[in-house]
Amino acid sequence: MDQAIHPRLTVLIHPLVQHKLTIMRRRETSTGEFRSLAREVSLLMAYELTRDLPIERVPIDTPLEPMMAPSIAGKKLCIVSILRAGDGIASGMLDLMPSARVGHMGLYRDPATKRPVEYYLKLPEDVAERLVIVVDPMLATGHSAAAALARLKKAGCHNLRFACLLAVPEGLSVLAAEHPDVPVYACAVDRMLDDHAYIRPGLGDAGDRLFGTK
Ligand code: URA
Numbered sequence: 352m353d354q355a356i357h358p359r360l361t362v363l364i365h366p367l368v369q370h371k372l373t374i375m376r377r378r379e380t381s382t383g384e385f386r387s388l389a390r391e392v393s394l395l396m397a398y399e400l401t402r403d404l405p406i407e408r409v410p411i412d413t414p415l416e417p418m419m420a421p422s423i424a425g426k427k428l429c430i431v432s433i434l435r436a437g438d439g440i441a442s443g444m445l446d447l448m449p450s451a452r453v454g455h456m457g458l459y460r461d462p463a464t465k466r467p468v469e470y471y472l473k474l475p476e477d478v479a480e481r482l483v484i485v486v487d488p489m490l491a492t493g494h495s496a497a498a499a500l501a502r503l504k505k506a507g508c509h510n511l512r513f514a515c516l517l518a519v520p521e522g523l524s525v526l527a528a529e530h531p532d533v534p535v536y537a538c539a540v541d542r543m544l545d546d547h548a549y550i551r552p553g554l555g556d557a558g559d560r561l562f563g564t565k
Contacts, residue, residue: 357523359534368395372516372538376554382563386439386474388560389488390515390540393443396514400484400536401428401448428476429454433487433499434471439561440486454478456502458495467498479507483504489559490518490537491548493525499529513538517553519544 354360361491371388374380380388407424428451432441441453457471475481485499496513503511511533515525518537521544526535530560549555559565 352516353406353430353520353523353540356520356540357527357535360518360523361536361539362540363396363536363538365395365446368392368538371395372554375516375560376552378555379561382560385560386539389439389507390442390446390544391441392516393486393514394438395442396538397444397484397535397546400444400512401412404482427477427481428452429475429481429483429542431478431483431485431499431503433458433485433495436488436558436561437486438515442489444448444484444486452481454483456499465494467495469498469502472502474503474506477532479509481508482510482512483508485511485513486515487513488503488516488561489553490515490522490526490535491544491550493522493529496522497525497529500526502535504564509544516542516557517550519550 371392375385375388405424406421408419409422411420428448430441430444431454432515433439434455434457452475454474458467459470461468482505487496489494500511513533514536516538518540539554543551545551
């Protein structure tokens with residue numbers, strides 16, 4: 352049903368992911384526990400996000416004999432974290448893909464236009480040649496995610512994916528309209544966005560919960 356909102360949506364329906372996400376949602380979960388769980392869930396997300404990476408056969412010697420063994424072809428990955436909560440996802444993904452490059456993008460919401468404005472951008476020089484995974488734990492209005500993807504396309508990126516913990520139909524619709532070519536990965540699609548742009552039932556402010564700032 353959520354694929355009707357975004358045709359390239361993958362929801363990670365896996366018992367480990369769903370169980371960990373439930374603990375993250377709980378009000379009483381501590382900052383430390385939330386952060387470790389974000390790392391673990393991100394690692395599991397990275398497993399799914401990279402499922403179709405191209406493989407080549409390379410010659411190796413096992414202790415017993417030579418063989419042609421599978422190896423990832425190219426290995427050109429970049430994780431782009433939307434500051435600041437994206438960092439909580441990027442660090443888990445890096446556990447699984449330690450040689451991936453990491454870019455950062457900072458966006459704030461213009462109080463007048465309510466639109467995202469870029470205040471920080473640092474990308475690897477060869478980002479356009481990489482598979483770029485944009486990470487932000489919460490796909491809420493979708494405006495930051497859409498702006499980030501537009502900026503990366505402007506930088507020449509053409510192989511993009513977006514990963515979040517929670518999405519809502521509102522944010523998915525925005526991405527489907529503005530970036531229908533970009534696959535989206537989420538651990539759950541929640542009910543709605545409230546009047547303060549919080550995801551319901553959600554998990555609260557992901558940045559505050561990751562960094563203990565509230
Ligand atoms: N960002 C958050 O951190 N939480 C929400 O619920 C929505 C956006």
